[in-house]
Amino acid sequence: MPTFEVNDHKYEVDEDGFLQEPGIWNETVASDFATTEGVTDLTEAHWKVIHYLRNYYLQFGIAPMIRKVCKETGFKLNEIYQLFPSGPAKGACKLAGLPKPTGCV
Amino acid sequence: MAEQNGKSKTKLLDELEKGPWPSFVREIKKTSDVSPTCDDLLGQLELSYEERKGHWKHGGIVGVMGYGGGVIGRYSDVPEQFPKVAHFHTMRVNQPSGWFYTSDALRTLCGIWERHGSGLTNMHGSTGDIVFLGTKTDELEPTFAELTKAGFDLGGSGSCVRTPSACVGPARCEHACYDTLKLCNDLTHAYQDELHRPPFPYKFKFKCAGCPNDCVAAVARADLSIIGIWKDEIQQDDAAVAEYAAKGLDIQKNVCEQCPSKCMNWDGKKLTIENKDCVRCMHCINAMPKALRPGKERGAAILIGSKAPIVQGALLSSVLIPFVPEAELMETLKELVSRIWEFWDEYGKNRERVGELIQRVGMANFLDAIGLDPAPEMVTAPRDNPYIFFREEAAK
Numbered sequence: 425m426p427t428f429e430v431n432d433h434k435y436e437v438d439e440d441g442f443l444q445e446p447g448i449w450n451e452t453v454a455s456d457f458a459t460t461e462g463v464t465d466l467t468e469a470h471w472k473v474i475h476y477l478r479n480y481y482l483q484f485g486i487a488p489m490i491r492k493v494c495k496e497t498g499f500k501l502n503e504i505y506q507l508f509p510s511g512p513a514k515g516a517c518k519l520a521g522l523p524k525p526t527g528c529v
Numbered sequence: 530m531a532e533q534n535g536k537s538k539t540k541l542l543d544e545l546e547k548g549p550w551p552s553f554v555r556e557i558k559k560t561s562d563v564s565p566t567c568d569d570l571l572g573q574l575e576l577s578y579e580e581r582k583g584h585w586k587h588g589g590i591v592g593v594m595g596y597g598g599g600v601i602g603r604y605s606d607v608p609e610q611f612p613k614v615a616h617f618h619t620m621r622v623n624q625p626s627g628w629f630y631t632s633d634a635l636r637t638l639c640g641i642w643e644r645h646g647s648g649l650t651n652m653h654g655s656t657g658d659i660v661f662l663g664t665k666t667d668e669l670e671p672t673f674a675e676l677t678k679a680g681f682d683l684g685g686s687g688s689c690v691r692t693p694s695a696c697v698g699p700a701r702c703e704h705a706c707y708d709t710l711k712l713c714n715d716l717t718h719a720y721q722d723e724l725h726r727p728p729f730p731y732k733f734k735f736k737c738a739g740c741p742n743d744c745v746a747a748v749a750r751a752d753l754s755i756i757g758i759w760k761d762e763i764q765q766d767d768a769a770v771a772e773y774a775a776k777g778l779d780i781q782k783n784v785c786e787q788c789p790s791k792c793m794n795w796d797g798k799k800l801t802i803e804n805k806d807c808v809r810c811m812h813c814i815n816a817m818p819k820a821l822r823p824g825k826e827r828g829a830a831i832l833i834g835s836k837a838p839i840v841q842g843a844l845l846s847s848v849l850i851p852f853v854p855e856a857e858l859m860e861t862l863k864e865l866v867s868r869i870w871e872f873w874d875e876y877g878k879n880r881e882r883v884g885e886l887i888q889r890v891g892m893a894n895f896l897d898a899i900g901l902d903p904a905p906e907m908v909t910a911p912r913d914n915p916y917i918f919f920r921e922e923a924a925k
Contacts, residue, residue: 511597514590
């Protein structure tokens with residue numbers, strides 16, 4: 425199992441760098457993972473998306489569809505890409521400590 | 530490469546090299562001098578054949594900054610055994626309209642991929658993209674940088690507008706009823722956001738075919754098929770018809786009797802076509818291309834809903850708009866597509882194609898939602914397909 429080390433923290437991750445144990449997530453985890461996804465500064469807007477994803481995941485056990493993310497957070501899709509340059513699935517979900525979203529290629 | 534102590538290491542795969550047809554095993558082996566990953570790639574596949582079990586893990590998430598698609602993550606689940614294909618990501622590259630390349634462009638593409646990936650390509654994937662097979666995560670950004678510098682862009686993957694594709698159209702084909710190459714290019718540019726940043730419940734494909742021969746299989750694979758068609762009469766050159774007959778073509782047997790709507794008559798001297806009964810099947814035009822040509826009033830029919838089988842079974846397209854003149858195509862499509870997407874976005878389930886949504890809610894409700902009136906062209910024959918009920922007053 426690969427590990428990801430940053431700021432003296434050590435995390436078990438999968439091959440794409442997603443947190444293996446979603447249960448250990450906290451806001452420090454999000455800040456630690458931000459460095460790998462091209463996010464330099466976590467603003468209020470970032471947290472809004474991260475907390476929404478996190479809460480949805482805790483309630484339903486999966487990541488929400490992208491349309492729901494936009495509707496509930498009030499951000500347009502291109503604004504989400506400005507916040508998380510690697511995108512909602514790879515970037516935002518990783519920071520929110522969700523397991524790797526599945527989907528069709 | 531595939532031999533050890535005189536014995537082949539890929540016994541089962543070698544079977545696929547036999548016979549006169551093309552063989553991907555032969556092609557991959559041939560590439561082994563420039564592509565060091567070949568032996569592990571074939572080795573893993575041989576293992577899959579032996580164990581009857583796939584060894585690619587499903588669903589890696591990798592990509593380039595700013596894009597949510599275009600790269601498909603692939604990891605081996607037996608990396609210790611085949612370290613060279615531990616990471617084997619695929620990149621999709623947007624092909625040019627109609628797949629026209631200069632040899633320079635092809636060399637550039639191959640050069641980029643030999644520097645950054647396995648060197649193996651698939652020209653082309655079923656959506657139409659150039660497919661670059663096999664690279665590591667670290668190579669994705671450098672490949673993307675080189676591609677964009679050379680004027681190429683990534684294609685679509687995931688729940689997005691997939692790379693639109695078009696047949697060769699008027700560039701090489703006399704049957705083309707509209708400029709497929711231009712429309713494909715215009716669609717690609719118009720929907721860049723939707724292509725690179727997946728916004729939908731599932732994939733959405735556009736395919737532009739110049740005539741009902743449908744060389745890009747739009748009717749079978751595109752969520753929105755734009756198929757060239759003519760409104761007036763088939764152009765007929767009687768002298769050329771006579772020439773075909775003189776050269777031995779049995780017009781009665783091979784043309785008239787093959788016509789699905791039996792709208793043609795051949796009296797041994799003159800061919801008459803009852804154009805109002807023509808269903809635009811293209812058979813007679815294909816049989817006598819010098820004598821018969823599509824009419825002069827040309828445009829396209831817009832069809833919706835086909836897909837290949839993945840989550841559910843295969844579907845063919847249904848007619849949505851029977852005829853749009855070429856000059857109005859792009860404008861019509863933009864308006865239509867925005868209405869379709871709005872409805873699909875709102876009501877589509879996760880991983881539900883638009884054709885499946887239409888099946889679920891019913892064509893009549895779908896038409897109502899996008900503000901189109903039902904038309905007789907949407908059904909194969911009257912009372913043949915009762916998905917639309919005409920009110921009594923409308924039937925008169």
